[in-house]
Amino acid sequence: MRQERVHVMAGNAFAISDAQGDVEGDPTAPTGLFSWDTRFLAHWVLRIDGERLQALSRDDVTYFETRFFLVPGTASHYVDADVSVIRHRSLNDSFNERLIVLNHSPEPAELTVRMEIGTDFADIADVTKPGSVRDRRVEVVPDSQLRQLRLRYRRERFGREAVVTSTEPVEVDERGMTFRAQIEPHGQWETDLHVGMTVRGEGDRDMRADLATHRLHVHRDMREDLRGWLERAPTLVTDNNSLQGTYQRSLVDLAALRYEPLSSLERMPVGGLPWAMSLYGRDALVTCLQTLPFTPELAPVVLRLLALLQGGQLDDTYEEEPGKILAELRYGEAAAFGHEPTTMYYGAADTTPLFVILLDEYERWSGDTDLVRELRHPARLALDWIDEYGDSLGDGYVRYQRRNRHQGLVNQCWKDSAEAITDRDGRQPEAPRATCEVQGYAYAAKLRGARLARQVWGDPEYGDRLEREAAQLKQRFNTDFWLADRQYYALALGPDGAPVDALTSNLGHLLWSGIVPAERAGALAEHLLGPDLLSGWGVRTLAAGQRVYNPVGSHLGAVWPWDNAIVASGLRRYHFDAEAARIADGMFAMAARIGGPAPEVIAGYPRTLTKYPVQLPIAGHPQAWSSGGLLMLLATVLGLRPCGDDLLVRPALPAGLGQIELLDIPGKWGRSDAYGRDRADGVPTRRPGLS
Amino acid sequence: MTTPAAKLIGRLESGRHPDLPESTSGTVRLDLREDGRTEHWHLTIADQQVRVDQRGDDADLVLRADRAVFDRIATGALHPAAALGRNDLTVHGDIRLFMMLRRLFPGPPNARHPREAADSTPARAGAANSGPAAGSQR
Numbered sequence: 082m083r084q085e086r087v088h089v090m091a092g093n094a095f096a097i098s099d100a101q102g103d104v105e106g107d108p109t110a111p112t113g114l115f116s117w118d119t120r121f122l123a124h125w126v127l128r129i130d131g132e133r134l135q136a137l138s139r140d141d142v143t144y145f146e147t148r149f150f151l152v153p154g155t156a157s158h159y160v161d162a163d164v165s166v167i168r169h170r171s172l173n174d175s176f177n178e179r180l181i182v183l184n185h186s187p188e189p190a191e192l193t194v195r196m197e198i199g200t201d202f203a204d205i206a207d208v209t210k211p212g213s214v215r216d217r218r219v220e221v222v223p224d225s226q227l228r229q230l231r232l233r234y235r236r237e238r239f240g241r242e243a244v245v246t247s248t249e250p251v252e253v254d255e256r257g258m259t260f261r262a263q264i265e266p267h268g269q270w271e272t273d274l275h276v277g278m279t280v281r282g283e284g285d286r287d288m289r290a291d292l293a294t295h296r297l298h299v300h301r302d303m304r305e306d307l308r309g310w311l312e313r314a315p316t317l318v319t320d321n322n323s324l325q326g327t328y329q330r331s332l333v334d335l336a337a338l339r340y341e342p343l344s345s346l347e348r349m350p351v352g353g354l355p356w357a358m359s360l361y362g363r364d365a366l367v368t369c370l371q372t373l374p375f376t377p378e379l380a381p382v383v384l385r386l387l388a389l390l391q392g393g394q395l396d397d398t399y400e401e402e403p404g405k406i407l408a409e410l411r412y413g414e415a416a417a418f419g420h421e422p423t424t425m426y427y428g429a430a431d432t433t434p435l436f437v438i439l440l441d442e443y444e445r446w447s448g449d450t451d452l453v454r455e456l457r458h459p460a461r462l463a464l465d466w467i468d469e470y471g472d473s474l475g476d477g478y479v480r481y482q483r484r485n486r487h488q489g490l491v492n493q494c495w496k497d498s499a500e501a502i503t504d505r506d507g508r509q510p511e512a513p514r515a516t517c518e519v520q521g522y523a524y525a526a527k528l529r530g531a532r533l534a535r536q537v538w539g540d541p542e543y544g545d546r547l548e549r550e551a552a553q554l555k556q557r558f559n560t561d562f563w564l565a566d567r568q569y570y571a572l573a574l575g576p577d578g579a580p581v582d583a584l585t586s587n588l589g590h591l592l593w594s595g596i597v598p599a600e601r602a603g604a605l606a607e608h609l610l611g612p613d614l615l616s617g618w619g620v621r622t623l624a625a626g627q628r629v630y631n632p633v634g635s636h637l638g639a640v641w642p643w644d645n646a647i648v649a650s651g652l653r654r655y656h657f658d659a660e661a662a663r664i665a666d667g668m669f670a671m672a673a674r675i676g677g678p679a680p681e682v683i684a685g686y687p688r689t690l691t692k693y694p695v696q697l698p699i700a701g702h703p704q705a706w707s708s709g710g711l712l713m714l715l716a717t718v719l720g721l722r723p724c725g726d727d728l729l730v731r732p733a734l735p736a737g738l739g740q741i742e743l744l745d746i747p748g749k750w751g752r753s754d755a756y757g758r759d760r761a762d763g764v765p766t767r768r769p770g771l772s
Numbered sequence: 773m774t775t776p777a778a779k780l781i782g783r784l785e786s787g788r789h790p791d792l793p794e795s796t797s798g799t800v801r802l803d804l805r806e807d808g809r810t811e812h813w814h815l816t817i818a819d820q821q822v823r824v825d826q827r828g829d830d831a832d833l834v835l836r837a838d839r840a841v842f843d844r845i846a847t848g849a850l851h852p853a854a855a856l857g858r859n860d861l862t863v864h865g866d867i868r869l870f871m872m873l874r875r876l877f878p879g880p881p882n883a884r885h886p887r888e889a890a891d892s893t894p895a896r897a898g899a900a901n902s903g904p905a906a907g908s909q910r
Contacts, residue, residue, distance in 0.1 A: 209910070238859040283836065283862040291864045293832075344867050356910035389868055393791055393875025395883035399851065402886065403791065417857030424854045458793035473886035483906070484889050490906055499907035513890050576890070701910070 086112070091145045091172040091303065092340040093117060093351055093358045094278070100136045102149040102168045102178075103127060106199065111208050111355035113200070114176050114243075114276065118359060118413030120208075121232075121243040121278045122176070124199035127168065129153040129182070129192055134166055144337035145303050146171040164190065173303055176276040184264040194260040196274065202234035202241050206415035206423070209356060215414075223253040230258060239417055240281030248273040280412070294346050310336045314375050317715075318742040323673035324715075331711045334678045334703035335368070335376060342410070344389055349382040353681060353704030360410040362387055362432040363495060364706050366439050371646060371709035373446045374716045374746050380443040381452050387436055388459035392427050392466075397484035399425055400493070404459075404466030406432035408493070421488060428490045430471060430481040431519050433463045434526035441529030444537070445723045448749030453537045464530045464547065467523050473513050474576060477557050479523045482513035494519055495644075496587075496622065501636035502573050504582050505627040510575030517570050518587045520558050521594030527551035528595070555596050568604040570597075584608060584624040586641075589648025592655055602655035609648060610660050617688025618671045619645040619664060625685070632685035633697055639682045642668055646710035650717045658733035665714040666735035672711055678703035679711055719743060719755045726750055732757025777804060777842035781813050784822040784876055791875045792820045798869045801831035806839040817869070822876070833869040837861040848880040 085100045094116035098104045104113045104125040114122035127134060134151035141147050148169045152162040167181040184190040202217050222231040228247045234240065245258070249272035252259045262270040282288025289295040310332070317328045339348035342360055350368045352361040365387070369380040392405035399422050400408075408429035416424040440460055444453050453460075471479035483489030491499045494516045502516060503509050527547045534544035562570040564580060569588055571580030588605045591597050597605060608614055613624035616632075619640040623630055631637045645668050652661040671694040672679050681704040684695035719741070720731030728750050734741065738759045745752040781802070797818040804811040812828035837845075841860045844850035852874045855861040863870050884892075 239857070240859065281859055283859075283864075288859065288862065291862065293866045294868070344871050352910065388793075389871045394877075394879035395885060396851070396879040397883050397889075398880065401879070412857060417854055419854060424851060424857050455795065458795070462791075470886050473890040475887065480886075480890075482886065482890055484884060484886070488906060492907070497907065501907075513886070699910075 087139065087141070087147060087149075088354060089145050089147055089170055089172040090337050090354060090358075092174075092348075094172055094174075094176075095354055095358060096122070096170070096172055096176055097355060098125070100139065100149075101127070101134050101151060102136075102147075102170060103133070106201065108201065108203065109208060111205065114278075115205060115355070115358065116278045117280050118205045118411050118416070119241050119278075119280075120203040120205070121200055121241070122198070122276060123201045123203065124197055126197040127151075127166070127180070128195040128197070129164060129166065131193070131195070137165070143304070143307060144333060145173065164192065175278065178274045178276075179271060180274065181269055181271040182262055182264060183269045184267060187266045189266055189268075190262075190264045192262045192264065192270075194262050194270075194272075195257060197257040198230055198232075198245055199256060200232050200243055202232075202414075204413040204415040204420075205356070205358070206411070206413065206421050221255045223255055225251065225253045229253065235281075236414065236418070238281075239414060240279075240285070241414075242279040242281065244277045244279070246275045246277075248275075289343070292343060294341075294344060297346055307333070307336050310376070313378070313747075315746045316744040318744060320739050321741070324669060324738065324741070326676075327669060327672040327679075327711055328715065330672075330678060331708040332375070334708040335372065335379075335705060335712075338703060338705045338708075339379075342386060343412075345382060345386050347378075347382045349379055349386060350705040350709075353701045353707070356701050357704070359412070360386070360407070362407040362409070363429055363435065364704075366406075366432060366435040367643060368705040368709040369439055370435075370442055371643070371706065371713035373442060374721050374743075374748070375712050377443070377447055377747055380439060380447075381449065384436070384440055384443065384452065384456060387432075388456050390425065391459050391462060396427075398422050398488075400428040400484055400489055401425070402427065402466060402470040404433065404462035405429075405470065406436045406463060408432060408490075422485055428481075428483060428485070428493045430479055430493045430516070431495060431522050433466050433471065434479070434519070434522035436460070436463050437526035437530050438522065441533055444533070446748050448726070450537050453533055457538050460530065460533065464526065467526065468550075471523070476578070477554060478515035478561075478574065479519045480513035480515045480576075481519075496585075496636035498634075498636050500629070500634075501622075502581065503629050503637075504572075505584070505629070507629040508581075510573060510579070510581050511577075513576055514573050514581075516573040516587065517558075517562050518590035518594070520554065520562070521591045521596045524551050524554050524558070524596040525594040527554065555598075558596055559598060559601075563601070568601075569608050570605075583627060583629070584613065586614065586620045586622050586644050586648060589620060589644070589651045592651025593647045594651075595654065597655070599655065602657070606652055606655070606657045606660050609652070610663065615664075615667075616640055616685050618667045618683060618694050620648050621685040630685075635682060635697070635699065638685035639697060640671075640685050641682045641707075641710075642671070642679050643681075643704075643706035643710040646713040646717070649714055653717055653720065653733070662718055662733055662735040665718045666737070668711065668714055669735070669738075679707040680704065681707050715743070719757050721746065721755060723748060728753040728755070730755040730757070734759040736760065775839065775843055776846035777802075777839060780846035780877065781815075781824055784815065785824045788820045789822065789876055790820060792817070792872060794820060796820075796869075796872050798833065798866060799829075799831040800833045800835065800869055800873060801829070802842065803834060803836040804839045804842050805837065811839070815873075817873075832866045833873075834864040835861060835870065836864070845877055848878045848883075852877055 096114040106123040132153045137150045151166040163186040169179040220233040230245045232243045352364040392401040409426040411423035415421040481493035531544040531547035534540045572583045573581040649661040649664040680700040680702040682700045722729045740758040743755045800815040802813040814825045816823040
């Protein structure tokens, strides 16, 4: 049976151990201490008199701090130890562990406390793709005088170093540290272990020390910082304990997932633990869109940073084009030496329109026209990209086709697994592919760009042009993608224009974008809420009943909370209030049943079959866009929408949610409150024309 | 002197750079090391234009590397961000200017426009996709 894993996290650093706090080198699991995509500790095992410890209990104080309460010896039916150990672990810029050994006996104790220490300096990409593991020569320098163990890796000028130091005298050897602890009767002994992590720059200094952005970073008291984050967010008042728990947890998870990229003074969300602890353009943009009513401070940071990193030239390796918005950025060895194209990877067809959508949506909430003016140039480049580079066949659709044929992503949309874009029978179209949701985003980006052009940039002619193009796109799309016999939109078009006919959750993204004419929305709502797509917890990525359906396939049947948040929002946009409430209800139930951070994805099994949301081993948590998705679902059932200088509230709550109040919602109105109460019999269902 | 880096620096001075936001301004110094000597180039960026002087004055951003590294960046053989990641190039000061300046470096010589890539793809000629199927990395 696999052991429970315990994590602490801060910025893009994280440490994952077992329930005792130990880490045992596993090249194929993301366990250990990671920072800047590098594993700085791969082995970290505590022994007392040669014995491993077992956990009595644990206090996960907060996301960056955990206390393990342990006793020596293997698990037995009865524990009556003379000695117990507290490991108090915290993570900020460095990894810290205070070891406290307690002697419970009336006699003095003399104990050997041993910490086994080692690392492999693996890149997180090596862990993702077993088989690509490099054999790295790690230089180890023990120094008992300095109470220090240095672990160092060099490859040409590239260098990473972990320095473990102890506050107590210690014998240091190449494989760890040994303490001779003499403890009074009923006394205690302690030491602080500190693990510093260096990213080598000029002259062996940490490269961050030479950056102005880094020097301006304030060293934060992390507890104070978390308190401030929670205080700035709206207050939820509800008798529903599980909803309250979900709300608080989502806010804390989002706090945990903030980091400061090298080029930024402020923090923005990483994708999630453990596979995406870096900047992912899509995840960051989506998270900001989801959280504008709650934590709007993330959006300007993400917009500025993505504008700074916007594509500048054509580059096949990195799939870069002028104006394109970044997909992924990594700092590790795999990126630096080109084993992965991730030093600045642009393989995404949707990030660029999403950038424009977020800029507009952020202004609608915040009224921050200064930022819209500041980012006029990158927004124009992004809008130009849609037609110049996105539309690679000249037929008016944004498409993708990898130019990096060995390392690039086959599917450069959110469903980015290699088999995700398929028809009902499993046939995959040739490239370049035009997936439907990207056309919806492009349509929305043009309309939103038009609004910004008129209202902020003082360029009504440009606004007219964009609106004209949006109208043409909508018309074209509704002809070419619509499957009249099936009454839904094709998932994609191949290069020859042939529709890819799988029934998928992407329909909800089309509703969200507004590209769907009102008379077709009812058919989409029926599909989305039908038994093939809706699992009971949420809408599946791909509907059951098709040949390729697989409930544990990431994009072939599993259920993603972020996807469901977009679907629910799309349904409300077309006034399918009860349908949106049903999806929110399933997702809130999922979050409550799981109890911890919302995972990125759950299996697509019918809820009636499993009774419990089944988590996939590949699914990380916390994940920014999952936690953000739960907040977006709350905003959706409350019907929060900025309108001019006011906040509109139009609640349509799932039955059983009771009365909820969301107080101090930030926006251009200052702070405003929202109230909602469910109807005992649920929200009335609007029956669309179709049925 | 006609190394690729020198040619690129010379080219920076000619004309407007519409890729740069109008609001970008600042000074950058390039320190090119070779044979124990360091050559300084000083760039002043404003209004989408770059002024180049050969002097060692302070700047908002200092980029330091061997001439050979600058040459590889200047020919598009080495991505500036990869050079930074390898510590072949070091950055002092405002790294945001580096991310902006990156746009003025040429990409690799054989890079294709997506339309070109679409025209030449075997798929369009009726053949099957080749190459390993790279999926999500998470």
